[in-house]
Amino acid sequence: MSQSYNRGLIEDFGRWKEFSAGMWAWIFHKFTGWMLIGYLFTHIAVLSTAIGAAQGETMMLASEQVDVYTGTIQGLESLFIIRVLEVGLLAVAVFHILNGLRLLMVDLGIGLTAQDKSFYASLILTGVITVASVPTFLTGVGL
């Protein structure tokens, strides 16, 4: 062959409107997976304050002397942005779980012809659960 033309990656994100259900499921699963890994690190960071608390470390929270673990958690929970992020975290986790079940079915070879429907179902369920969780997550926090 004398010469040929490499068009590179055609199905880049510029073509997102043409992506099929299975493709979206894959992208969302990857994305939520990385989000959960990221959360894991912040989770460990927050929980590790319990080590300090066990050694008697204290901090001031709303002019009150509390142990460092309770203080960190209560301090974070009083922030509106943290509550919103928690709703987001729930959405991400729920989708990852539901789509994970879907992928489990796919791996077992069950209902492969309905794979797009099961993706939409997991999306809708995620939405419903997330919306239902909003009152719980946003109680007692001032804007």
Next chain:
Amino acid sequence: MSTQQQEPETQEAPEDPEMKGTQSPQERRLEEKESGLTEDADSAGDLEGETVHLKVFRYDPEVEGKQEPRFDDFHVPFEKGMTVLDAVMYARDEYDSSLTFRHSCRQAVCGSDAFFVNGKQRLGCKTQIVELEQPVRIEPLPHQEVVKDLVVDMDHFYDQMHAVEPYFQDEETPAAADLEEQRQSPENREKIKMSSRCIWCGACMSSCNIAAGDNEYLGPAAINKAYKFAMDDRESEAIKEHRLRILEQEHGVWRCQTQFSCTEVCPKDIPLTEHIQELKREAVKKNLKFW
């Protein structure tokens, strides 16, 4: 000729569970066609006597001034039942004889004319113009080098196909003198039926996101080919194991991330993802030991 047809005699439903209950892709399409019948008739009526606007990818490394890829517009008179292939053939025959693309049988058997039509890998001869939005954008298959216009380099695809040893292997082939046949059970034939429909068009490989990023990945078509032989009962266990050893390598079945892109674009409705998943399970079963 009248378009009215006699109702064919009702056939008995096949016993095989694969064919019963679940809707086949063809049945689904027929249903869609039926439900949208009036709509289709309308749109066909609209197009009658009109032209189809094609936007065709052009590239020619041998002619100066054509080395920069571009899109050419063609306005082809519409005919009832016109396929994408018919349209590009008309454009080539009537407007621009340098327009290059592969085609041969024109009935979805040879697998030459897989194009990237309106953002999806489709077989040109199997895609009706009426089903597409205009302008119809026709490009060569993505993730393959373009040789000229709509012609892509298929060498890599064929290499992957051959890598899985796509031929029947059996040491116990009866001697020709015995005139004995190697019979396959009907059940086993049903099992590999869909996988045997592959026409090597390369649409699946081109649609696969993983194959695009990993050049060593066997790809859906090759794995499907391997499935056809690995699931054939007439081959011995040893050969099946040999086949699974090829498939379970790093760039074999485990690269599949079940995006279903291949299954979606396959013009022969082969459940590619299902076959890949089944081979994954076979590969695990082979290696699983509880002692």
